[in-house]
Amino acid sequence: MRKGRETEGYSLQDIDISLIEVSDLNTRRDLKAGTEDSSLDDLAKSIAEQGLLSPVIVRKKRKGHELIVGQRRYLACRKLKWKTIPAIVRTDLTDNNATAVSLIENVHRAEMNPIDKANALRQLLQHHGNDYKKVAKETGMSLPTIKRYVSVLQLPEQLKQKVSTMEGPAKVQMLERLVKTFEDKGEMITAYDKIAGFTQKVQVEILKQSGGSLSKVDELVEKAHEGVFKMHVCKGIRDCAFVSEWIKLVDDSLHKRDESIKDVRIKDIMRVIRKRIGNLK
Known part of the structure; x- marks a missing residue:
């Protein structure tokens, strides 16, 4: 075993791989987690070609x-x-610190199984007396x-x-809503099972x-299949064609109304509105 640079509390060493055991405190319980996109074979191939760029952490x-x-x-x-x-x-x-180190290392990895992440967060909460703010500070995650x-x-459990x-990290918001x-x-x-297949x-x-009504879920699923919940996010006014069409429709309507209005004050207000609409075009 080669011993490397030492600092208070830790040192960099080459460790006999046969003498290492995976800790029960390691927050990544699911060995298959993250292998859908990058299999263990792919990782091994990368390490063989590039070397191990980031050392493991042991105690x-x-x-x-x-x-x-x-x-x-x-x-x-x-x-x-x-x-x-x-x-x-x-x-x-310590055991608690080891859990925290494991979590913090893995918590921002998209491929970590969300149940593993949830369990690790609960352990940290228990360690900090259910103080969410301390856990947020320690992990960098929002409350x-x-x-x-x-x-x-x-x-x-089922x-x-x-x-x-594959679906967990992307659908935690849905799972929270389900609970x-x-x-x-x-x-x-x-x-x-009824809502499986739809976007989050x-x-x-x-x-x-x-x-909270299953019969209502059935009705809403039917509507979803008909496209009722189809959404389009506009990043700006010009991103959505229907917005420009709507502005033109409103502008034309105001012009027509302007011809029939006699009150000067209302006409002035209408002109201001049209000017603002013109700036949106």
Whole structure:
């Protein structure tokens, strides 16, 4: 084992890979999470070509080391049959600190399983006496985002299993709305299956309008299939053709009305309005 530069609390070393165990405190529980876009084989190939650009993080145990951060990198290096792996060895980590380090390292990775992330956030909350502000400061996440993730832990186990990396991070807002809308876990599952296939915006809208009624969900799903909830976000006035058409229609109507109005004050107001409309064109 090669020992590298040492600083108070940690040192950079080459660790015998056979003496490393994945810690129970590692927040990334789902080994398959994140492999849809970048498989372990792809990562191993990249490391073989470029080297390991970011060392894993471990802490010393009585025998060997405990992996805190870098689970996929560690597994990829094992695939390559590396004997040793560059690692930052931390000697200053308590269990709670190890969880925090693992979470902070992974929390901003889009591919982390959202249930893993939610569980880790809950552990941090327990560590900080349910002080959301402290957790927000420690992780750099907003309060609403933290609350949204924690809320998905109220989902039934069957749904938690369905929350894959592919759809989870993108649909946490919908899952939060599902938990808020239905108290019965069986109804949560039924509603989830009914709205599957729609975009998150449509799903959230269906759940909002359902008022917690499954029969209402059925009606709204039918409307969604008919395109009732189709939305178009305009980034500016010129981005949406219908806005310019609407402005022209209003302007023409004001011109016609102007001819029939006798009151001078109202005419002045109409002129101001038309001028403002003209600036929008």
